Amino acid sequence: MGFVDHAEFHAAVYDIVRLIPFAQVTSYGHIAKLAGMPNHSRHVGQALKFLPPNTNPPIPWHRVIGASGTISSRGPGTNGAQRQRDALVAEGVEVTTGRTGELRVDLGRYGWFPSVDEFRAAQEGDDEEEGEA
DNA sequence: TAATTGACTTCTG
DNA sequence: ACAGAAGCCAATT
Numbered sequence: 689m690g691f692v693d694h695a696e697f698h699a700a701v702y703d704i705v706r707l708i709p710f711a712q713v714t715s716y717g718h719i720a721k722l723a724g725m726p727n728h729s730r731h732v733g734q735a736l737k738f739l740p741p742n743t744n745p746p747i748p749w750h751r752v753i754g755a756s757g758t759i760s761s762r763g764p765g766t767n768g769a770q771r772q773r774d775a776l777v778a779e780g781v782e783v784t785t786g787r788t789g790e791l792r793v794d795l796g797r798y799g800w801f802p803s804v805d806e807f808r809a810a811q812e813g814d815d816e817e818e819g820e821a
Numbered sequence: 822t823a824a825t826t827g828a829c830t831t832c833t834g
Numbered sequence: 835a836c837a838g839a840a841g842c843c844a845a846t847t
Binding site for chain 2: 752
Binding site: 734 | 835842844
């Protein structure tokens with residue numbers, strides 16, 4: 689699986705994010721792992737930042753949070769984390785707000801962390817447009 | 822070319 | 835549970 693260029697990595701990230709089940713969440717690091725690049729968690733976030741607003745099919749970027757179950761705050765003055773919280777709540781995911789304003793999801797209940805094997809199986813059963821010979 | 826940045830993760834105390 | 839530090843690596847300054 690080694691990717692030779694940036695675009696391929698982004699495409700792989702998008703494909704994986706699309707497969708996150710409704711009302712479930714996973715982490716940047718786990719997506720990097722499924723993409724075969726376990727040390728690129730930060731770049732998964734970069735890929736999502738590059739994501740255009742209107743995609744077809746839609747890419748559920750809001751289902752990607754930190755490994756500790758917290759929604760990454762894009763810094764004060766931005767509402768990205770708030771929008772992510774709203775999108776998750778709209779799917780029925782419980783998002784708790786901690787004492788210091790951190791937004792947290794219970795990974796035990798909503799976490800989606802399939803092994804690479806399970807992920808590939810899901811990819812075959814759920815999406816066959818990839819031209820898998 | 823070197824330093825900084827960041828939608829991260831993990832370990833320590 | 836929380837804070838700090840180290841490790842990480844492509845993109846950006």
